Amino acid sequence: MKRFKWLTLLLAFALFAAACGGSDSDTTEAADDTPAASDDAAADDAAVEEEEDVALSQGSDLTFHMITHSDDGPFWSVVKKGAEAAAADVGVELVWMPGNNDPGQMVIDIETAISDGSDGIASSLPSPDQLVGPLQEAVAAGINVYTLNSGVNDYNEIGATTHVGQTEFIAGQGAGNRFNAAGATHVLCGRQEQSNVGLDERCAGLEDAFSGTVTNEFVGLDADQTEQINGIKAILEADESIDGFLGTGPVIAVNGLTAANDLGRELVIGGFDVTPDIIDAIESGAIAFTVDQQQYLQGYLPVVLMFLQATNQNTAGGGLPILTGPGFITPDNAAAVKALVAEGTR
Structure with missing residues (x-):
């Protein structure tokens, strides 16, 4: 469950949101230091762990499609790695569909995802004139749609929940x-x-x-x-x-x-x-x-957001895009980033 807790913290940071749970505070304040109370607390903690395991496994029958103009080059390999890590973290199946800079292929992939009964589609939008319509059809079919990387100016027209990327x-x-x-x-x-x-x-x-x-x-x-x-x-x-x-x-x-x-x-x-x-x-x-633009997050966050919307009716962004950049790498911070690049997460 450490992975799941870490995931929650990452989301909280990435979305610049903070929440306070009153019931958690009440439980902490009511704790007793007596041995009997300690035993009860341990039993409660075990029950919570079990409940978290059940909640996490509820997504195991979900299938999400990530449809992009990826050429599977070095940039998109990091996006893919983030998406795959998120799918493993929340227990869903991810179908990665690279369009190789061909909007026509992306249209075919979107239509395939719709016909397959996708539980969620995350798509880049390099050519809005060709892709807005098919993604609107996905929304009309009851599929939760997110845009990533490109699409910040068009996700509202699509009816997508939000956009993950930079302006x-x-x-x-x-x-x-x-x-x-x-x-x-x-x-x-x-x-x-x-x-x-x-x-x-x-x-x-x-x-x-x-x-x-x-x-x-x-x-x-x-x-x-x-x-x-x-x-x-x-x-x-x-x-x-x-x-x-x-x-x-x-x-x-x-x-x-x-x-x-x-x-x-x-x-x-x-x-x-x-x-x-x-x-x-x-x-x-x-x-x-x-x-x-921190492309690892552009792969990771849409999968987590689709999972939370499908399983807990959570949405994020409040109608605004979730920005992953821009930041700047210069000679001053290149060495610090270099090790993470070698691991494939930056």
């Missing part, structure tokens, strides 16, 4: 402020997907906060890193005024560093999200920062 525009603004502080004047915002609203918002936030010039370009998919590096190099070669690069993911940020090194260019480089490679580059000082 990408605000995260981009934070990156813009850091480029200002570093003295950059012209930043290339390189995107690894052509039609992902979350990545567009990151670049838009950068442009809003940055006092210099922003060039916003799709430079190639993470799946073809050679093409991506060449795409970045072509833009850098065409414009000598670019002195900063923001990659809207961790792989593209490191590839931006490679492109700059290949050309002998010194750039202020920032990224989004966490992988071992980007942490190593930050620790060495080659990359200035990365925006940390």
Whole structure:
């Protein structure tokens, strides 16, 4: 039961909520130090433990579907690990359905989850125009729906319970402020997907906060890193005024560093999200920062929230999104995060 108690504490911290149980306080105040009372207390504690075991096992017949645009790369592997850990903690079956950056496949996966009678769907929303409708159908079918990672602007329209992630525009603004502080004047915002609203918002936030010039370009998919590096190099070669690069993911940020090194260019480089490679580059000082949206929580929390809604009619967020970021990893804290990255939880 230690795992279950730890889970409860994590939720309380993540949701920035606190609750006081009057009945627990009353029980504590009524405790007696006599041997007989101690025996009774021990028996009561055992009964509570047994009740908790029963409550936890009630979710064992539930099946939740997590449908994302995951390419099973380093970022999404952490999301998946968080989701699997939560499923094990609360005793449910998790069906992980990666769309590999294909909204069409995600639509198929949502329809499959509905037809399978899913007990809860957690879905990213990279292309709202294609995915809002199918998720609304899931809600109409009586399925609890949560959005994660991308979807902060659309979860209310879907009828989802809440969104778990970060506000990408605000995260981009934070990156813009850091480029200002570093003295950059012209930043290339390189995107690894052509039609992902979350990545567009990151670049838009950068442009809003940055006092210099922003060039916003799709430079190639993470799946073809050679093409991506060449795409970045072509833009850098065409414009000598670019002195900063923001990659809207961790792989593209490191590839931006490679492109700059290949050309002998010194750039202020920032990224989004966490992988071992980007942490190593930050620790060495080659990359200035990365925006940390704590993707482990984006996998973990939706499963726990779906479980609590299904078994105890609990909802969280109060109609507002549950934010997991943005935070920033810099050379000052990279070493502390590095060990957790090696364990696959950051």
